[in-house]
Amino acid sequence: MKVLSILGSTGSIGTSTLDVVRHFPDRFQVVALAAGRNLELLARQIEEFRPQLVAVADEEKALTLAHRFPGLEVLAGEEGRLAVATHPQATTVVGALVGALGLPATYAAVQAGKELLLANKETLVVAGSLIMAEARRSGSQIIPVDSEHNGLFQALRVGPPGTARRLILTASGGPFRTTPLAQLANVTPEQALAHPTWRMGAKISVDSATMMNKGLEIIEAHHLFGFPPDAIDVLIHPESRIHALVEYMDGTLIAQLSVNDMRFPILYALAYPERLASPFGRLDLAAVGSLHFELPDDRRFPCLALARQALQAGGTAPAVLNAANEVAVELFLAGQLPFLGIPELVRRVLEEEPAAPLTSLEEALAADQRARRRAREWAARLAR
Ligand SMILES: NC(=O)C1=CN([C@@H]2O[C@H](COP(=O)(O)OP(=O)(O)OC[C@H]3O[C@@H](n4cnc5c(N)ncnc54)[C@H](OP(=O)(O)O)[C@@H]3O)[C@@H](O)[C@H]2O)C=CC1
Numbered sequence: 001m002k003v004l005s006i007l008g009s010t011g012s013i014g015t016s017t018l019d020v021v022r023h024f025p026d027r028f029q030v031v032a033l034a035a036g037r038n039l040e041l042l043a044r045q046i047e048e049f050r051p052q053l054v055a056v057a058d059e060e061k062a063l064t065l066a067h068r069f070p071g072l073e074v075l076a077g078e079e080g081r082l083a084v085a086t087h088p089q090a091t092t093v094v095g096a097l098v099g100a101l102g103l104p105a106t107y108a109a110v111q112a113g114k115e116l117l118l119a120n121k122e123t124l125v126v127a128g129s130l131i132m133a134e135a136r137r138s139g140s141q142i143i144p145v146d147s148e149h150n151g152l153f154q155a156l157r158v159g160p161p162g163t164a165r166r167l168i169l170t171a172s173g174g175p176f177r178t179t180p181l182a183q184l185a186n187v188t189p190e191q192a193l194a195h196p197t198w199r200m201g202a203k204i205s206v207d208s209a210t211m212m213n214k215g216l217e218i219i220e221a222h223h224l225f226g227f228p229p230d231a232i233d234v235l236i237h238p239e240s241r242i243h244a245l246v247e248y249m250d251g252t253l254i255a256q257l258s259v260n261d262m263r264f265p266i267l268y269a270l271a272y273p274e275r276l277a278s279p280f281g282r283l284d285l286a287a288v289g290s291l292h293f294e295l296p297d298d299r300r301f302p303c304l305a306l307a308r309q310a311l312q313a314g315g316t317a318p319a320v321l322n323a324a325n326e327v328a329v330e331l332f333l334a335g336q337l338p339f340l341g342i343p344e345l346v347r348r349v350l351e352e353e354p355a356a357p358l359t360s361l362e363e364a365l366a367a368d369q370r371a372r373r374r375a376r377e378w379a380a381r382l383a384r
């Protein structure tokens with residue numbers, strides 16, 4: 001029996017995780033949940049999964065929830081998320097918060113030696129070297145939930161260690177893959193959120209539209225699998241049925257395929273190292289018909305090059321990239337920055353915040369805060 005703490009239980013990944021748990025009550029049990037502001041959904045999750053501990057965004061919400069569930073331990077803010085991540089009875093922590101906000105709790109779970117099923121890719125972008133070093137020290141097993149990395153994790157187990165030479169991340173290309181370039185300046189948040197193949201939270205949906213998502217995933221793959229940046233490729237595959245490929249030294253490509261439904265990688269990660277029979281349908285390739293591939297266009301997707309540039313610079317540069325992007329996406333969704341302002345803001349902040357060495361979590365978080373301030377200053381200037 002795996003005993004789960006879920007960070008971000010009310011989000012897209014969190015609810016998919018709980019749906020997998022719902023199908024396997026004799027394999028998985030929930031001990032702790034952390035959410036943000038969606039108290040109604042969290043209350044339903046508490047009634048169904050009976051956790052011992054929950055954490056919410058702030059004290060006011062914690063009081064409301066504690067009043068509704070006498071006897072339940074309810075905590076707030078960072079303290080609450082850390083308690084969920086390190087609950088003594090949890091064998092396994094699901095990292096499904098969004099953004100760098102999830103970093104302290106993710107790191108704490110690794111430090112505590114928990115098995116970590118990680119969707120919250122921004123934590124690896126901001127502090128991947130520190131998280132991976134801590135996992136080696138504590139013995140924490142990190143199993144990627146992000147579909148491409150979950151696919152790579154599986155495909156890398158096919159050949160003997162050391163024989164894989166290239167990782168290939170597929171990308172849908174997002175909602176603007178074929179939009180005339182001249183129209184990109186005027187696309188709306190609603191259009192950006194309409195992902196062609198996946199149903200996801202707002203932030204990652206916008207990241208997919210700019211392809212910053214794939215840039216973050218290159219950095220994520222570098223840390224998870226230890227491949228150099230130039231051995232990690234991106235291939236647009238609009239059907240999103242092949243999630244990743246590993247090229248072995250003998251020229252063989254091993255691809256990982258499944259239905260484009262996050263319950264598949266989540267089921268794999270929860271069951272690992274076993275496999276469980278999926279109740280979520282089968283991939284019918286005959287029904288899909290054909291699979292297509294193309295290279296990303298650098299002019300359409302400048303965020304890809306910005307992410308590679310940050311990875312190359314190293315140290316705190318990826319944390320700066322991520323923070324600027326988080327601010328830019330937030331402003332875009334609020335109607336305060338045009339779509340093309342996202343790469344523009346990230347580029348300016350990266351230029352102005354020099355990469356510094358990264359040796360502690362505090363340095364990563366400080367770089368994140370500095371970059372956020374810088375991004376807001378630039379956004380204010382661009383708005384004038
Ligand atoms: N969705 C997907 O299919 C995929 C997602 N990922 C990654 O997984 C992560 C989660 O994505 P997704 O599920 O789409 O995101 P969502 O926006 O759907 O969910 C985010 C979760 O984080 C919580 N949260 C947000 N802000 C706060 C806060 N201030 N304090 C506490 N909790 C907070 C939300 O709580 P609440 O809603 O209660 O406020 C919610 O539970 C991201 O890093 C994403 O890149 C990776 C691959 C696929």
Ligand SMILES: CC(=O)[C@@H](O)[C@H](O)COP(=O)(O)O
Binds near residue numbers: 174198204213
């Ligand atoms: C499901 C998943 O893992 C997402 O990261 C997805 O890949 C996003 O779609 P894009 O391929 O458009 O970035």
Ligand SMILES: [Mn+2]
Binds near residue numbers: 148217
């Ligand atoms: Mn992904």
